[in-house]
Amino acid sequence: QAGLTQPPSVSKALRQTATLTCTGNSNNVGNLGAAWLQQHPGHPPKILSYRDGHRPSGISERFSASKSGNTASLTITGLQPEDEADYYCSAWDDSLSARIFGGGTKLTVL
């Protein structure tokens, strides 16, 4: 099954802003949007944003999600060392009747 497209890696300096992208098509991201997950090594993923852009309780306001056409974005402001992690987007694909993930973006905070 085809997945969503994410850049493999992004590097940004401490306290800067990082914008991670997730590109799909009209059957998935363009239709219902994408959720965002964060995963630190050795830990299960944690949801940062639901597909409608809503943040779960306890998630910092530094994380914000948006969508334009078939591309979803996660913006992280004021980068902190603990933001260094893998980030995944996920969406429902109507044509596949399946959930799909992006390949993940490894964020490095310099």
Place this chain on the structure above:
Amino acid sequence: EVQVLESGGNLVHPGGSLRLSCAVSGFTSTIRAMNWVRQAPGEGLEWVSGINFVNGKSNYADSVKGRFTVSRDSSKNTLYLQMNNLRVEDTALYYCVGEVAGWDFDSWGRGTLVIVSS
């Protein structure tokens, strides 16, 4: 809040079978769906299967269709994944994941490891 705990992972030969279990506790009445998501060593996330608790429908990734079966026992608050005809490429950490506050993966277990090797 919902908690999930996976079990049943093991070393199995190619062509063998295994059943994973996922015990769910907490506010189980709020669960919209439950899924199995796997992660091969050093790789990304792959959705495997899911059950929609609202309409009872289950779905599968093409890679496991016809080999894996997801089911639930409501009386035991337990989700299962029956895996048959296992292949080396099924080797992964299998997470049980709930959709509770929204239709997305918001409640994760710690995973159970399945190794398929001769």
